[in-house]
Amino acid sequence: MPASPQLLLLSNGAAEDLIGARLLSLTGRPASVLPLVGAGRAYRSVPDTRLVGPPLELPSGGFPFGSGANLRSDVQAGLISASLRQWAAAFRAARTVAAVVVVGDAYALGIGWAAAARAGAPLIHLQPLLSAHYTERLGLRGALSELNALGANIPMPYELSLARRAHSVFVRDHTTADYYAARGVAARWVGSFAMDVLPAAGCALPEAYLAGRPVLALLPGSRADHRGSLPLMLEAAARLPDLAALVAWPHDWQAVTLPHGWTLDVHDEHEATAGHGGAQVRLLRGAFGAIARRADLAIGTSGTANEQLAGLGVPVIGFATAGPQYTAGFARRQARLLGQALTLTEPRKLVEAVQALRSDGARRARAAHDGISRIGPAGALGVVAGELQTLLGAAYPL
Numbered sequence: 001m002p003a004s005p006q007l008l009l010l011s012n013g014a015a016e017d018l019i020g021a022r023l024l025s026l027t028g029r030p031a032s033v034l035p036l037v038g039a040g041r042a043y044r045s046v047p048d049t050r051l052v053g054p055p056l057e058l059p060s061g062g063f064p065f066g067s068g069a070n071l072r073s074d075v076q077a078g079l080i081s082a083s084l085r086q087w088a089a090a091f092r093a094a095r096t097v098a099a100v101v102v103v104g105d106a107y108a109l110g111i112g113w114a115a116a117a118r119a120g121a122p123l124i125h126l127q128p129l130l131s132a133h134y135t136e137r138l139g140l141r142g143a144l145s146e147l148n149a150l151g152a153n154i155p156m157p158y159e160l161s162l163a164r165r166a167h168s169v170f171v172r173d174h175t176t177a178d179y180y181a182a183r184g185v186a187a188r189w190v191g192s193f194a195m196d197v198l199p200a201a202g203c204a205l206p207e208a209y210l211a212g213r214p215v216l217a218l219l220p221g222s223r224a225d226h227r228g229s230l231p232l233m234l235e236a237a238a239r240l241p242d243l244a245a246l247v248a249w250p251h252d253w254q255a256v257t258l259p260h261g262w263t264l265d266v267h268d269e270h271e272a273t274a275g276h277g278g279a280q281v282r283l284l285r286g287a288f289g290a291i292a293r294r295a296d297l298a299i300g301t302s303g304t305a306n307e308q309l310a311g312l313g314v315p316v317i318g319f320a321t322a323g324p325q326y327t328a329g330f331a332r333r334q335a336r337l338l339g340q341a342l343t344l345t346e347p348r349k350l351v352e353a354v355q356a357l358r359s360d361g362a363r364r365a366r367a368a369h370d371g372i373s374r375i376g377p378a379g380a381l382g383v384v385a386g387e388l389q390t391l392l393g394a395a396y397p398l
Contacts, residue, residue, distance in 0.1 A: 005031050005048075005050060005093075005096070006098050007030070007031035007097055007098070007101060008031070008033075008100045008115060009023070009031050009100075009101040009102075010035075010104065010115075011033070011036065012037045012104035012105060013104060014037075014042075014304075015128065015197070016128060016129075017040055019128055019196070019197055020042070021043050021045070022196055022381050023101070023126075023381050023385060024049060026381055027389065028048075029048070029389075029392060030049075032049075032051075032052050032093040033050065033052065034086060035053075036056065036104065036108055038056070039055045052089050053086045053090065054085050086111070087114070090112070090114070091114070091118055093115070095118070096119075098391070099122050099388060099392060100116040100119065100123050101126070102123065102125045105159075106155070106158065106159035109125055109127075109166075110162060122167035122391055123165070123166040123167055126193065126380075126384065127155075127169065127170070127176075129172075131176050131337050132178070132179035133337045134154065134337060135154055135336070155183075163180070163185045167391070169185055169187040169188070170380060170383075170384055171187045171189055172194075173375070173376060174189045176189065177189040189380075191378055191380035192377060192378055192379075192380060193380050194307045195308065195377060198292065199289030202289050203270070203290050205290050205291070205294060206271070206282055209282050210244040213242060214243055214244065214296040214358075215291070215295045215297075216246070216296070216297050216354070217248060217291050217295035217298040218234075218237065218248070218299050219299065219306060219316075220247065220249075220300075220302070221300070221303070222302070222305075223324055224324055225324065225325050227255075227257045228321050229301040229321050230256065230258075231259040232350065233245075233247070234281050235259050236299065236354070237279070237281045238276060238277075238279035238281070239351045240355075244282075245281045246291045246295075247281060247284065248292070249283045249284060249285050253266050256272070256283065261276055262276040263276070264283075269285065270287070271285070288305065292305075292308060292309055292312060293312065295309060295312075296314070297314065297317070298317070299317045300316050301318060303326070303330075303334070306318060306338070307334070307338065307375055308375075310367075310370075310372075311376070312371070312372075313367075313368035313371055314368070315343065315357050315367035315368065315371075316338070317343045317344075317350065317353045319344065319345055331344055338370060338375075340366045340367045340369075341370040
């Protein structure tokens with residue numbers, strides 16, 4: 001690892017880490033990386049990267065303002081003191097870099113702007129979280145009900161002020177680029193970050209289990225919401241035997257939470273079967289890309305995974321959990337983002353929601369259109385990587 005990395009990259013969340021890791025892989029330049037939430041596992045396979053700053057594993061999974069309980073648990077876990085140490089780490093790492101990249105929200109942008117100012121380096125901001133679609137159909141009552149997440153719906157004045165000082169700002173969709181432009185920020189939309197980090201198919205699916213049936217993808221997500229949502233998904237799948245239900249499982253098998261009376265048969269590190277009576281549902285690890293590309297419908301309590309399925313034209317059904325991520329407010333915001341691509345329902349109505357979608361071809365077509373058009377195609381990170389190569393060329397020629 002070179003003594004003086006060329007880039008400092010800050011990211012604050014699991015999806016943001018995936019985006020940052022993919023960007024660094026495309027850029028191919030040495031970098032210091034400061035993951036602001038979690039341990040930054042996505043960066044472990046990226047060559048010439050050095051993680052700096054203390055890891056911050058939060059009980060909320062990076063959603064302190066999702067609820068009062070989330071905020072209290074994060075503060076008790078050391079949120080404030082660890083955050084101060086991360087600011088100090090960013091300043092130390094910025095001393096020798098030629099550019100600072102931020103993948104995340106206003107908080108990450110604040111640290112990144114201060115570090116870039118210290119280094120006298122250009123700042124590149126990737127904002128994969130906010131969307132102007134979040135304000136659609138919101139209304140005054142809706143805005144008041146989501147005051148705790150106001151900064152998750154629209155950029156606050158201080159974020160816009162910092163963005164105006166950045167060398168480049170990239171946002172998640174063209175509607176948001178227009179929103180920023182109307183407020184004096186020359187933001188660009190050049191493709192979907194979410195689709196850029198959609199994994200390749202990578203592995204074969206259990207065709208004997210699928211038996212030619214339409215595929216129902218179950219996406220309990222990477223956050224702790226899965227503890228409550230997976231059992232509900234399994235129970236719904238058991239009532240839909242003409243669909244081949246596949247769980248995209250991102251955790252260890254020990255983390256599987258089953259409905260009462262169900263059992264888990266672990267075949268190997270990649271595949272297991274959850275069963276009850278004659279019902280069987282297959283759980284697959286490391287197969288999200290393959291499941292996403294074969295899915296006809298999906299049930300999801302996930303952030304990025306729901307959006308990636310929608311971006312592939314797959315209708316998604318969601319339901320609110322107790323948190324920490326896929327709360328009622330988060331689900332409503334995602335529904336405004338995805339339009340008809342996401343149907344929100346109650347857990348007890350999951351089977352009916354799936355059946356209604358399957359029986360209405362016109363509705364499925366509208367869902368596919370909204371998902372594809374609102375998420376957009378991949379390609380953003382290649383553009384950002386090219387811009388970084390240009391910026392770094394003079395200071396650190398290859």
